[in-house]
Amino acid sequence: MRAFILGGTGFMGQRVVRALVGAGHSVTGLARGSEKAARLRELGAEPVIGDAETPASYADALRASEVVINLASPPFITQRVDEEMVASIGARLVQHARNLVNVLDEVGPRPVVVTGGTSIYGDHPGGEWIDETASYDFRGYGRLGEQVVRYWDEVRAAGRLPVIMIQPGTVYGAGSWFLERVLPLLRDGRYTVVDGGDNIVPYVHVDDVAEVFRLAAERAPGVAAIAAVDDEPVTARAFADYASALLGQPPVGSVAQADALRWTSPVQMESRVLNCRMSNARARQLLDWQPRYRTYREGLPAVLEEVGLGQPA
Numbered sequence: 001m002r003a004f005i006l007g008g009t010g011f012m013g014q015r016v017v018r019a020l021v022g023a024g025h026s027v028t029g030l031a032r033g034s035e036k037a038a039r040l041r042e043l044g045a046e047p048v049i050g051d052a053e054t055p056a057s058y059a060d061a062l063r064a065s066e067v068v069i070n071l072a073s074p075p076f077i078t079q080r081v082d083e084e085m086v087a088s089i090g091a092r093l094v095q096h097a098r099n100l101v102n103v104l105d106e107v108g109p110r111p112v113v114v115t116g117g118t119s120i121y122g123d124h125p126g127g128e129w130i131d132e133t134a135s136y137d138f139r140g141y142g143r144l145g146e147q148v149v150r151y152w153d154e155v156r157a158a159g160r161l162p163v164i165m166i167q168p169g170t171v172y173g174a175g176s177w178f179l180e181r182v183l184p185l186l187r188d189g190r191y192t193v194v195d196g197g198d199n200i201v202p203y204v205h206v207d208d209v210a211e212v213f214r215l216a217a218e219r220a221p222g223v224a225a226i227a228a229v230d231d232e233p234v235t236a237r238a239f240a241d242y243a244s245a246l247l248g249q250p251p252v253g254s255v256a257q258a259d260a261l262r263w264t265s266p267v268q269m270e271s272r273v274l275n276c277r278m279s280n281a282r283a284r285q286l287l288d289w290q291p292r293y294r295t296y297r298e299g300l301p302a303v304l305e306e307v308g309l310g311q312p313a
Contacts, residue, residue, distance in 0.1 A: 001025045003217055004061050006052055006100070007071030008045060009036040011176040012115070012168070015210035016069060017043045023214060028061045030072070052096040055103045062100075063107040067217045070114045072096055081267045086143050093148040101155055109161050111220040113213055116149050116167045117142055118202050118227060118278050119271060127200055131279045132167065132225040140271030156224055164216050168209045169202030169229035169278055172299065174306040183307070186244050192253040194260055194272045197237030202229035202278040205299035208291040215287040226283050232295040233277045243300050246310055 007013040008029035020027045021044035029045045031037040037047035050057025052072045122137025138146040156163040172178040185191035212228040240252045283289040293299030304310030
C-alpha cells in the first residue's frame with residue numbers, strides 16, 4: 001500500500017508512520033522543512049517538502065498514493081486555548097481539509113483517514129457507555145474540531161470521498177501533554193486533578209491509536225467513524241494516582257474549578273472534567289484491533305520506561 005500522510009511528524013503522526021512502515025507499506029509524508037523531512041526519513045518515510053496550506057506542494061505525492069491519512073493540526077495542547085484560538089484553529093483545520101479535498105477532486109478519489117476525538121460527543125456524567133452513534137456535542141478541545149468534523153461529514157455524505165474518521169480518546173505517551181505538562185508535575189508531587197477527578201476518561205496509548213489508523217488505512221471499513229480508546233475508561237484520579245505511585249509519589253491532590261481557572265482557560269477546564277465512557281467495540285470488530293496496552297495499568301509503565309523513568313510492567 002502506498003500511503004500519503006499529512007502531520008506525520010507530530011505526536012501521533014510519527015507513531016502512525018512507524019506503524020505503516022513496520023507493516024511493509026510505502027509512506028510519503030508532507031514536511032514543512034528540512035528538519036521535519038529528516039525526521040520522516042528516520043522513520044522510514046519519503047518526505048515531500050510543502051505544507052497543508054499550499055496544496056500544489058503535495059499534489060504529485062497525492063496522485064501517487066492509494067490512501068491518504070490527515071493528521072495535520074496546529075499545535076495547541078501545551079498552549080492556553082482561548083476563544084480566539086478556538087476560532088482560529090477551527091478555520092485553519094477546515095481550510096486544510098478543503099485544500100486536500102480539492103486536490104483529490106483533481107487527481108481522483110481514494111480513502112481518506114482523518115482524526116477527530118471523543119470530546120466531540122460531549123459530557124455523559126451518568127457514566128453510561130457510548131459509542132460512535134452518539135450525537136455530537138462539542139465540548140472542551142472538541143470545540144476546536146467542530147468545523148472540520150462537520151466538513152468531513154459533508155464530504156462523505158455527498159459521496160465525494162470515502163472518509164473514515166478515527167476518534168481517539170485522551171492519548172498519552174512519551175510526548176505531547178503527558179510528557180511536557182503532566183509528567184514534570186507528577187515527578188514533583190505537584191499534579192492535581194479537578195473537583196476530585198471523579199470524571200470518567202477514555203484513555204489510550206499513542207501506539208494503540210497508531211494501529212487503529214494503520215488498520216483503517218489498510219481495510220477502509222466503510223464506516224464514518226471509529227473510536228480509538230482502551231478497554232477500561234477510568235476516572236482522572238485513578239489514572240493520575242497510578243502514574244504518581246509508579247513515580248514513588250503519594251496520591252495526587254485536587255483543586256476546585258474556580259481556583260484552576262486562574263491558570264487555565266475555560267476550554268481546557270471543560271476538557272479536564274468531561275465524562276466519556278467510550279466503547280472500542282467497533283474498532284475490535286471491524287478492524288480486528290487488539291490493543292497492546294489494554295488499560296492504563298499496562299500503558300503507563302511502558303511510557304515511563306520509554307522516557308527512562310521506570311521498568312516495563
